[in-house]
Structure formats: C-alpha cells, structure tokens
Amino acid sequence: MSYEHLLQYILSGITTGSIYAITGIGFNIIYNTTGIINFAQGEFLMLGGMSAITFSNYFPLPIAIILAVIITAIVGGILDLLIIRNLKKQSILLMIIVTIGLSIIIQETALHIWDEKVRSLRHFTGDETSSINIFGAYIAPQVLWVLGITAVIVILLGLFFKYTVTGRSMRACSSNTVAARLCGINAKNMVTLSFMLSAAIGALAGAVVSPITQTQYDCGTSLAIKGFAVAILGGLGNSTGAVVGGLIIGILEAFSISVLPLAYKDAVAIAILLFILFVKPSGLFGRSEISALKEF
Amino acid sequence: MNKNRYRPVIGLGILIIFIQLFTSFTGKESYLTQLTMSAYYSLVILALCILLGYAGQISIGHAAFFAIGGYTSAVLTTFNLLPYKSEPFVEFLQSIGFTSTRINPYGVEVLYISPVISLIIAIIITFIIALLIGIPILKLKGHYLAMATLGFGTIVYRILLGGAVFGEADGISDVPAFNIFGIFKVSGDNSERVENYYIAWVIVVLFMVILINLINSRVGRALRSLHGNETAANSMGVNPVKYKLFVFILSAIFASIGGFFITHFNGSIGPSEASVVKSVRYVAIVAVGGMANIWGALIMGFILNYLSLRGYFGSYDEAVFGIILVLIMLFAPEGIFKIKNLDYIKDLIKRKFQKVNL
Numbered sequence: 215m216s217y218e219h220l221l222q223y224i225l226s227g228i229t230t231g232s233i234y235a236i237t238g239i240g241f242n243i244i245y246n247t248t249g250i251i252n253f254a255q256g257e258f259l260m261l262g263g264m265s266a267i268t269f270s271n272y273f274p275l276p277i278a279i280i281l282a283v284i285i286t287a288i289v290g291g292i293l294d295l296l297i298i299r300n301l302k303k304q305s306i307l308l309m310i311i312v313t314i315g316l317s318i319i320i321q322e323t324a325l326h327i328w329d330e331k332v333r334s335l336r337h338f339t340g341d342e343t344s345s346i347n348i349f350g351a352y353i354a355p356q357v358l359w360v361l362g363i364t365a366v367i368v369i370l371l372g373l374f375f376k377y378t379v380t381g382r383s384m385r386a387c388s389s390n391t392v393a394a395r396l397c398g399i400n401a402k403n404m405v406t407l408s409f410m411l412s413a414a415i416g417a418l419a420g421a422v423v424s425p426i427t428q429t430q431y432d433c434g435t436s437l438a439i440k441g442f443a444v445a446i447l448g449g450l451g452n453s454t455g456a457v458v459g460g461l462i463i464g465i466l467e468a469f470s471i472s473v474l475p476l477a478y479k480d481a482v483a484i485a486i487l488l489f490i491l492f493v494k495p496s497g498l499f500g501r502s503e504i505s506a507l508k509e510f
Numbered sequence: 511m512n513k514n515r516y517r518p519v520i521g522l523g524i525l526i527i528f529i530q531l532f533t534s535f536t537g538k539e540s541y542l543t544q545l546t547m548s549a550y551y552s553l554v555i556l557a558l559c560i561l562l563g564y565a566g567q568i569s570i571g572h573a574a575f576f577a578i579g580g581y582t583s584a585v586l587t588t589f590n591l592l593p594y595k596s597e598p599f600v601e602f603l604q605s606i607g608f609t610s611t612r613i614n615p616y617g618v619e620v621l622y623i624s625p626v627i628s629l630i631i632a633i634i635i636t637f638i639i640a641l642l643i644g645i646p647i648l649k650l651k652g653h654y655l656a657m658a659t660l661g662f663g664t665i666v667y668r669i670l671l672g673g674a675v676f677g678e679a680d681g682i683s684d685v686p687a688f689n690i691f692g693i694f695k696v697s698g699d700n701s702e703r704v705e706n707y708y709i710a711w712v713i714v715v716l717f718m719v720i721l722i723n724l725i726n727s728r729v730g731r732a733l734r735s736l737h738g739n740e741t742a743a744n745s746m747g748v749n750p751v752k753y754k755l756f757v758f759i760l761s762a763i764f765a766s767i768g769g770f771f772i773t774h775f776n777g778s779i780g781p782s783e784a785s786v787v788k789s790v791r792y793v794a795i796v797a798v799g800g801m802a803n804i805w806g807a808l809i810m811g812f813i814l815n816y817l818s819l820r821g822y823f824g825s826y827d828e829a830v831f832g833i834i835l836v837l838i839m840l841f842a843p844e845g846i847f848k849i850k851n852l853d854y855i856k857d858l859i860k861r862k863f864q865k866v867n868l
Contacts (some may be wrong), residue, residue, distance in 0.1 A: 251653040253660075300840060306652040307568060308839055311797060314570065314656075314790055315835030322829030439664060442657050459553055481668045484661040491658050492646040 221351035222470045229357045231464020232364040234483075236419035237441025238448065238456035239371065240412045245410040246388040246451050250309045254293070254317035255416060256438025257324075262286045262417025263429035264324055267284030267333050275338065283417045283494065289320075290413025295405045317434065324431040333422035356425045363422050366459055367415055384408060388451075436480050443487035459498065515722055518805060528709045530704060536734055541820075542649060546775060549814035551712035553768030555811035556717055556804060558792050563802035564725060565754060566737030567648065568656050570789050571663025572765050575636055577670060579782035580768030581774035582632035583625060584682040585675060587648045591621040605646070611810040625688035625696075625774060632770050633763055640762035641755070646752045663789050670781040681780030688774040696774045706775060713771065714808070717764065721804050724760075733757055787828045794835040800845020810846075 237255060244252045262282050284328035285349040293316060301308060333397065337344075338359050345352040387395040387404045395401050427433075444463055448455025463483055470482040490497070533541050554576045586791050591609065594600045603609050603623070610624045623631075641712045647752065677683075686711050687697030693703055694709055696797050732753050735743035740750050773779040782788065795814055799806030814831075823830045838846065 251657070253656075295837060297840060302841065307566070308566060310653060310656045311793060312839045315794065315832045315839065318790055318832030319829055319836065322826065322832060326829075374632075380643060422532060436664065439661055441659065443661075446657075466774055475672060478668060478672055481665045484665050487661050488658055489645075491650055491654055495650065495654055508605070 218350040218474075221349060221383075223472065224465055225348070225351050225357065226459055226467030227351050227425065227465030229353075229360055229464070230465050230467060232361055232457075232459040233419055233423045233427070233437075234440045234444045234462075234463055235457045235460025236364055236367060236415060237437055238444035238460055239368070239453050240416045240419075241441055241445040242453055243371075243412040243449050243455055244408050245445070248298075249388075249446050250298070250408075250492060251442065252311070252390050253310065253313040253438060254320060254434075255412065255441060256434030257317050257320040257434070258286055258290060258413045258416030258434075259290060259420030259437050260324060260429060260434040261320065261413075262333065262420030263424040264328055264333070264420075264431070265334050265417075267424065267429065268328070270335060275336070279418070279421045283414050286420075287291065287410040287414040290409040290411075291406055292334070293413075294396040296309030298405070299402060301406035302451050317438070321432055321434060329378070330431060330432060331432045332428050333424075334428040337425045338422075354426065356422075360426065364457075367418070368453060370414075371415075371453060380407065381405075410459065439487065440480075440483045443483055443490065444499055446487065446495065449499040452497070452499050455497060455499040460491050515562070515726065516719070519718055519722070522524075522715060526708075526715075526740055530707055534704070539703055542703045544819040546703075546707050546710040547819055548774060549707075549714050550772040550775065550866040552714055552808055552811040553717060553771075554765040554792055555795050555799075555807050555815075556714075556721060557761040557764035558800075559618070559796045559799065559804050559807035560721060560724070560733075560764075561757055562793065563804075563807070564730065564737060564798075566735045567754060567758065568793070569659040569758075569761075570656055570786070570793060571659040571661075571666070572761070572792050573664035573786075573788035574663040574771035574784050574841050575640065575762040575765035576638050576788075577666060577779070577781070577802060578639060579632045579769030580779040580783060581670060581682065581769075582635050582674055582766075583683045583770050583780050584773050586623045586628040586631060587625055587686050588620075588682055588684055588695070589622060590618070591623070592619060593622065610686070614684055619747040624684065626690075628686075629767075629770055629803045632766055636766035637759060637764050644758040644762075644774050646754050648751070648758060658796075660786065661791075663784065663786055667781060667784040670784050676781070679781060681710050683778035685773055685779070687777075687778050688771070688818045696771060697777065710771065713767075716807065718804065725804065729753065729756070739804070746787045787831075790835070791828070794831040794838075795802065797838050798846055799835055800847050803845060803847065806845050808831040 221355055237259060240255045240258065241251060244250055244255075257473075268284035269281045272278075273281065297312060297316065301312065314453065337354070337356050339355045345354055346358070375385055383394065383399045383405065384404050384419050386399055387401045391401050394404075410454050440463065444459040445451075445456050447459030447462060448457070466486060467479060467482050471479055474482065529545065530542070533539050533545075540858075554572060557575075558569060558572045561569055561572075591600050592601075595604075600621075604621075608624055608627045609621055611619060611621050614620050642840055647655065647662070650658055670681075671679060687695050689695050690709070694705060696706060725733075732743065732748045735746065736750055737749055737755060744750055760853075768778060769779070769783065795811045796807050798814070799808070799810040814834075818827055818830075821827075
C-alpha cells in the first residue's frame with residue numbers, strides 16, 4: 215500500500231470516525247444524566263439530516279441547519295416529557311424496550327413524512343467534484359467541515375459541563391440524583407434538557423455528514439450501533455474517550471474496506487463492538503472497578 | 511393440580527379445530543394461509559418469551575436465529591448436487607438416503623439434500639452459533655446485552671444481504687416442500703392448506719407442552735430465580751452461566767425451527783426476516799403478552815402476526831409495533847392481561863383534576 219493510499223484511508227477513517235464520535239457523545243450526554251442508553255440516538259441524526267435537507271429547499275443553508283437542530287431538539291424534549299418522564303418504574307429493561315420502540319416510531323414517521331429515497335444535503339462549500347490536496351491525499355472540503363464542527367462541539371460541551379451552572383447541575387444529577395435534588399436542582403428538567411441537548415448535537419452531526427454519507431429514513435440504526443461502540447470503547451460517559459474511540463473505529467473501518475467487500479463494512483464496527491464488550495466492557499479509559507459497581 | 515396445567519392446551523386444541531371448521535364452512539379457507547404462518551411466527555415468540563420473560567435476558571437479535579434456520583435449509587435444499595453426482599461424498603449421501611430429486615420450475619432436474627436432513631443440520635448450526643455467541647454475550651447485562659444482541663442481529667442481516675450464497679437482497683426462492691415421513695407435506699399449495707394448518711398448530715401445541723413442563727420444572731424455577739436476583743440465585747446453588755446458556759440455546763433452536771418451517775411453507779425466504787425491526791417486533795409481542803407469560807405471548811403473537819400478515823396495518827406495519835411497545839411500557843408494563851392497568855389511567859385523570867383544583 216502506497217503512502218498516498220495509506221493517508222487516504224486514514225483521512226476517510228478520521229472523517230467517519232468523527233461522526234461516530236459525535237453520536238457516541240450523544241449517548242454519553244443522556245447516559246450521564248439518566249443512566250439510560252438511548253437506543254433512539256441514531257434517529258436524531260437521521261431526523262437532523264432529513265429536516266435540514268427539506269429546509270434547505272426554502273432557506274439558505276445555515277438557517278436550514280439551525281431550524282433542523284431546533285426541531286430535533288424539540289422532538290428530543292417531547293420524547294422525555296411525554297414518555298420517559300411518565301414511565302412508572304424505570305428499570306433498565308423497560309428503558310431499553312421503550313427507547314427501541316421510540317426509534318422504530320421515529321423511523322416509520324420519517325418514512326411517511328419523506329420516503330425511502332436516499333437524499334443528501336448540498337455541500338457546504340464547493341460541490342461533489344471539488345477536492346483539496348493534503349500531502350498527496352484528496353479530500354472533499356466537507357470533510358474539513360465535519361472535523362471542524364466535531365472539534366467545536368467537543369470543546370463547547372467540555373466548557374458547558376465545566377463552567378456553566380446548568381452543565382454543573384447536569385453532572386451533579388449523574389453522580390447522585392438524590393443529593394442533587396436536595397441541593398435544589400430540578401433533576402427531571404435536567405433529564406429533559408439532556409435529551410434536547412443530545413438531540414440537538416445529533417441533528418447537527420446528521421446535517422453536517424449528510425453530503426458525505428447521505429441520509430435515508432433507516433440510516434439511524436447502524437449509526438446508533440457504531441456510536442454505541444465508540445462510547446463503549448472510550449468508556450461510557452467519557453466524551454474525550456468517545457473521540458479517541460471514534461477515530462479508532464473509523465480508521466479500522468476505513469482499512470477494512472481495502473480487505474473486505476463493502477457490504478460487510480458495517481459488520482466490522484459491530485464485530486469491534488462485540489469484541490470490546492467481551493474483553494473490556496469498561497472501555498479504554500474507564501476503570502473496571504467503577505463499571506462493576508454501576509447497575510446495568 | 512398437575513392436570514390443570516394442561517387444561518389450556520386442550521382449550522387451544524379445541525379452538526384450533528373450531529377455527530378450521532369455521533373457515534371451511536364460511537368458505538374463507540384462504541385465511542388458513544396466514545393462520546399457518548402466524549403459527550410458525552409464534553414459535554419465535556414463544557422462544558423469546560422463555561428467554562426474556564423467564565430468564566430475564568433481553569435479545570434484540572432473535573430474528574437472526576429465525577433466519578439462520580430458514581436460510582440453512584433454503585441453501586441446502588436449493589443447491590443442485592447433480593453436477594457433482596459422481597463425487598464420492600455425494601454418492602455417499604445418496605446411498606444413505608439423505609438426498610431427494612425434483613424437477614424445478616425451469617424443467618431442470620435437481621438433486622438436493624432432503625429437508626429432514628437440512629432440518630437437523632439447521633438445528634446443529636443454530637446450536638453451534640448460539641453456543642459460541644451465548645458464552646461471551648450472556649456475561650453481559652442490561653444495555654450491554656441489548657446492544658450485543660442487536661449487533662449480532664445486524665451482522666447476520668448484513669451477511670445475508672451481502673452474501674452471494676444467500677441470494678443477496680432477493681433471498682432464496684424455489685425452496686422445495688418438506689415431506690414428513692412421506693405422509694404430510696409442508697408446502698404452500700392451496701390444496702394442502704388444511705393439512706398445513708394442522709401441521710403448524712400441532713407443532714405449536716407440542717412446543718407449548720414442552721415449555722409448560724420446562725417452566726414448572728427445576729430448570730424453570732432456577733430461571734425465575736435468576737430473573738429475580740442473580741446473586742441470590744447463585745448463592746442458593748443455581749449456576750447462572752449454565753442456566754442462561756441453556757435457555758439461550760434452547761430459545762435459539764426454537765426460533766430456528768420456526769424459520770425452517772416457514773421457509774418450506776412459503777417456498778422462499780428473504781433477508782428482511784433477519785432485520786432489526788423483526789426482532790423488535792418479537793420483543794414487542796412478548797412485552798404485550800406480559801413478559802413471563804407464555805399463554806399471553808402465544809395469544810398476542812397469534813393475533814398481532816395474523817393482523818399484520820393480513821395487511822390490516824397497511825404501510826404502518828412496523829410503526830404499529832413501535833407504538834405498541836411504547837404504550838405497553840407506559841400504561842401496562844405487566845402486559846395487557848393485568849387488569850389493574852385501568853386503575854392507572856383513572857389515577858392519572860384524578861391527579862390531573864386535583865392539580866386544576868389547586
């Protein structure tokens with residue numbers, strides 16, 4: 215394999231990897247405040263991509279994306295207010311089943327609002343043919359957008375959770391809900407907020423990646439599995455870990471295409487997921503002592 | 511006490527006969543086709559009910575086992591061995607009576623592995639896969655187990671969709687009928703509708719009897735204790751690893767047998783049988799039936815699959831099951847056969863009312 219090829223694979227791996235990283239971070243936000251794994255996370259990406267595509271027919275691109283993010287965030291909020299909040303007993307099994315049910319409902323609703331056609335948002339700068347030469351490898355300008363926006367999201371989230379009162383309250387809820395409530399934090403609202411935040415980030419990711427990977431009503435499930443793989447690899451709840459995990463899985467997947475038929479691309483990420491689950495479920499950066507104490 | 515257990519089975523038997531007679535007298539025998547198919551789908555649902563309801567282990571990949579059973583047999587029984595007739599291995603298969611011949615719709619003679627043998631092979635393959643997957647997967651709990659089974663299901667779906675042997679997106683068609691001892695024939699022929707209806711439901715009844723015995727045996731009690739509290743069960747001498755693996759494999763084989771029969775009944779199978787939405791549908795049905803309730807699972811499995819196969823849900827087929835899942839979890843986590851659900855709704859209205867008064 216020549217140097218250019220190697221670089222090309224690594225760059226394409228980094229691109230898809232950063233998308234998986236954002237999905238993984240979406241999982242982490244909800245997991246951190248509620249202890250729930252939201253199986254409908256991938257649907258937020260799909261919803262963001264799809265609605266951005268529709269809005270882009272009527273509005274300029276930035277406004278279309280902002281509208282898509284707002285709409286998806288509202289959907290995320292509604293899911294919690296209407297369903298998650300009203301569950302009588304919040305056992306893990308029940309949560310899994312409910313979020314899976316929701317993901318199917320969102321998917322089918324999308325199928326009826328739009329259709330089964332594969333769509334894509336137009337490129338932010340340039341078009342399908344334009345490319346930038348980086349050390350001999352060619353990438354689309356959109357890739358830079360993906361990387362840039364991932365970086366901005368990670369940094370802003372880090373600041374949000376560290377320095378703002380709301381962010382700190384959300385972290386407080388995750389470490390001890392009862393104690394947080396005794397301190398006057400409205401834990402239920404924090405859950406709603408985490409759903410909205412996670413949906414908004416998912417939607418943004420879905421819109422940014424749409425020109426490259428295209429969007430279809432059922433593209434959410436496989437993204438969700440990969441995002442989960444990333445979140446697990448990096449240690450559940452750890453956003454920096456998710457970025458590293460995303461890059462690892464993205465690059466491995468990119469190289470797998472050079473060996474295996476394209477049809478099995480998804481299988482690679484899932485095989486990695488299964489492998490991590492079997493070998494080190496606490497992830498690369500998680501401590502096994504901590505994860506052993508958590509209730510699953 | 512012991513006989514009471516089987517009373518519902520007799521009731522089921524009477525109901526089965528009644529439905530057949532009713533459809534025959536009213537001249538709606540075409541309904542029997544869907545009734546037969548829902549019987550086979552009920553096998554997967556019963557399989558999942560044991561795993562999810564009794565042992566408390568979630569699987570969002572059970573459609574994969576269903577597809578493994580169907581595809582194994584479909585591949586084996588549609589592969590033409592005639593060009594390899596003189597190979598020693600094929601000759602050996604022929605000499606011990608493991609093969610059959612037929613003329614396919616294109617007028618070509620096909621020498622193929624008999625469905626009886628392919629059923630045994632399908633069970634063996636399912637056993638091996640379930641064993642290999644089960645050992646590592648069942649160490650996981652909660653979210654991790656759900657994701658791992660979802661991942662397994664997706665991998666199987668991808669392989670079926672991408673593999674040339676499996677007919678890619680088209681699946682495998684022209685699967686021959688399954689002759690049981692040369693007397694009964696599992697096939698979709700209209701003339702054999704009544705016969706097939708009874709074959710399917712006899713299998714379901716058989717499975718029910720096995721499951722009723724299993725649930726009320728030492729194994730069943732061990733499984734329920736595992737569901738309640740694994741650590742406590744372990745301290746009482748129940749080996750969680752052993753029992754969980756046992757029930758996982760049993761459940762996989764049940765699902766696989768269901769897949770085998772439906773493939774021979776329909777004469778074809780497609781990759782959608784292994785899709786995630788199908789797995790979710792099975793979980794939904796078990797949840798509606800009340801999780802640890804095989805009769806609930808059977809009844810709901812029968813009703814919902816039948817309605818779905820008749821096309822009552824139209825283009826909302828998948829969405830209906832998603833909605834069912836969410837509604838059941840919201841209002842009746844114990845399944846719809848527990849009546850106190852109504853109290854909850856009353857309670858909810860009352861609470862809303864009180865708020866207004868304040």
